[in-house]
Amino acid sequence: MDMPAKKPWLAHYPPSVAATVDAGSDASLSTLLDQAFRQHAARPAAVLMGRELGFRQIDELADALGAWLQARGVVKGTRVALMMPNLLQYLVALAAVLRVGAVVVNVNPLYTARELQFQLKDSGAEVIVVLENFAATLEEVIDRTVVKHVVLVSMGDLLGFWKGQLVNFVVRNVKKMVPAFTLPLTEGRSVTRFNMAIAEGTRLKLVRPSVGPDDVAFLQYTGGTTGVSKGATLLHRNVVANVMQTEAWFRPMLDKVGGQQIVCVCALPLYHIYALMLCFVMGARLGMKNLLIPNPRDIPGLVKTLTKHRVNMFPAVNTLFNALANNAEFARLDFSGLVASTGGGMACQQATAEKWLRITGCPMVEGYGLSETSPLVTCNRLDLRQFSGNVGLPIPSTEIAIRDDDGRDLPLGEAGEVCIRGPQVMAGYWNRPDETAKVMTPDGYFKSGDIGVLDERGYLRIVDRKKDMIIVSGFNVYPTEIEQVVNLHPGVLECAAVGVPDEKTGEAVRLFVVRKDPSLTEQQLADHCRQNFTAYKRPRRIEFRDDLPKSNVGKILRRELRGPG
Incomplete structure (x- = not known):
């Protein structure tokens, strides 16, 4: 990739971080995850409600679910929607879909029927894996989509027989969190329980397709720069590259943990690109254990989970950091293992950052990214000791240009549109060449729709969204x-x-x-x-x-x- 002559940020990189990384141009996410599952087979990959699921188990379950999907006609390129919060089942489904060469369409489980219908129709999803709590929403729209197969997930599916039964009983009958639904069984459509699909899949043979770096991995829906919901088409190489870039940037911090397994709080939803890349994909590569938090708004429940673990990484948004920093029980936790608190998704606030540092002793380090960039673009150094007010330096192999409305580069210190070039930038918007043309420049930059300033050191400050x-x-x-x-x-x-x-x-x-x-x-x-x-x-x-x-x-x-x- 052609790099510009002016890269002031490189002079301010940590000594051990290179200007460029091997972006894995010949690798796929399927290969990355296969290698990770084998390398860390003996380690726990995630924990939910006290139940651990190991990398070996995810590997085996993904094989079974993948074989089941193939038996239902899922082939390379088929779109499969995933509609659930942070559950063990999500990790299995994600690995299975990528393994068979299909395309993951992440769906916010809180979507209204209108929003769900649009996304399923726009993506052309033929299969949906959905938590039963949200099946009533699917019921409203399924006949206006091309969905052929529904996999119904229950909260307790992978929690063990007795605990799973208890959790499902409480969710359905005590908390009444599963509205009544009837998914119509029209000709050619199936509805299968998650555990049944796994059981059937274990008796089938998975046929591994050839999945390459230029195949589509995710359709990540976003309002983008114009507010119209569109699917950012992320290729395998885009996400692999961002994992390599992020790992290189995080390496000085990761080395502080030594040889111990890194424990990460996965409170951001995995259907959001930040948690997806950082917690699941990079987490698998590094053999991390994710504490899955299905409902981060339940602050007492989140704090209770944190009391049982010595946490090393905590990615979140400002509102969650703020809610925890104002919780008396949280302030009493042991933060001696915490080496990275990374903020993204929205602007971090100085007041929150100061409270967080005072309580945890670990600074909130702000970064910047978008669905269209897989997502990470810039990040502050992880050895930062105080709030900076900016979103950091472009990470390795990433270029930033600040441009005016006519596409001209602006001098350092002037506010303009943040434009990004790097291996993590999407291939375009799904079936929207018109929208793609609006945001991609002839010289390969993505126009973010954000207004920013690049200072003389190469630090980026986001001033605001253009539309805000x-x-x-x-x-x-x-x-x-x-x-x-x-x-x-x-x-x-x-x-x-x-x-x-x-x-x-x-x-x-x-x-x-x-x-x-x-x-x-x-x-x-x-x-x-x-x-x-x-x-x-x-x-x-x-x-x-x-x-x-x-x-x-x-x-x-x-x-x-x-x-x-």
């Missing part, structure tokens, strides 16, 4: 800047800034706040903003809320807060 930028009387206002400063007020738990229509100024800033201190007043916050912002940046209106709308990953959904007012 607020224009007040012709001046650009970036919500992230407003939120960073407001979150520093001791009475604020979390906040969100959005632009709303205004007759005089075109747009005005509206601030939504969740109090930490119940006595916090609108006037106190207005005074705080007056001290910290020039007039056009100050919120015109402040509204207190009990909570803020969030995605299942924990991102605050600014678009749901916008509206007249």
Whole structure:
């Protein structure tokens, strides 16, 4: 790959990190996982509700499920949807789909029927592996899709017979978390329980297809830069490359753990590209043990899980770090093994980072990536000791250019669109050549839709999303800047800034706040903003809320807060 002459970030790399990595151009994820499962066969790969599943077991179960899928007509290139939270069954299904050369279509289990129908139709998924808790949603739309086979997962499937039975009874009958459903058995469609599919598959022979680096591995759906949901087409080589790049960047931190098995908190959902790459794929390569957290919003349950393990890695989003940092039980845990707390998915807040460091002794290290980049693009050094406010340096074999609306490179220090080139960049949007053309430049850069600044050292600071930028009387206002400063007020738990229509100024800033201190007043916050912002940046209106709308990953959904007012 042609690298630009100006790469100021390389001078600030840790000594042991190379400028480029062998991006695994001849490797596939199937090969990577096969090697990992063999190398770490004796190690536990994941733990859920006290039940461990080893790499050898995942390997064997994936063979069985893969053989079952082939018997149902799944061939290389068939799209298979996975719709479940972080469960042991997800790891098995993911490995099985990749092993037979099929394409994983990750589906958010909290999708509405409309959202699910769109994704299944757009991807052309013929098989779906779905947790029964969400089968009622599938029932609403399945007849308007090409889905031929449904694999029904229950929470307790891989927890052992007695524990599994108990968990399923509680989920279905006590907590009533499984709405009634009837999946119609039309001609050519099957509905099979997960454990039954495994049992049938063990009696079948898996035929390994040839899977190469240029085959499609994932359709990772994203709003992208235009807000229209589309599938980022990630090839095997894209994800393999990002694993190699991330491993190289993390290596100085990983070496601190020594020869012990690395324990990682997998609280971000595995259907999200960050957890998928970092926790599962890189985790398998390095033989890590993942603590699977199906519901990270259950903070007491998450803290209870953490009491039983000496954790080394904790990838999360700012909202989860913030919720834990404000939990008294969490503060009493043993953090002596924690060597990496990596933040992504949304802007990390200084106030949260300072609290996290004070409690754990491990700094929150912010990175940046997108579904379209498999995902990691930049990351701060893991030996960072304080909050930097930026998202770090381009990782090995990655280039960043900051460009204006006409595609011209801007000088260091000027804000423009962040454009990315590297082996981790997607092949394009699934069946959307028009949308692909909008974001890919002739010289091979991906236009992220994010506004950023690259400083003289090569550190990237994300100012905001293009679409979230607020224009007040012709001046650009970036919500992230407003939120960073407001979150520093001791009475604020979390906040969100959005632009709303205004007759005089075109747009005005509206601030939504969740109090930490119940006595916090609108006037106190207005005074705080007056001290910290020039007039056009100050919120015109402040509204207190009990909570803020969030995605299942924990991102605050600014678009749901916008509206007249």
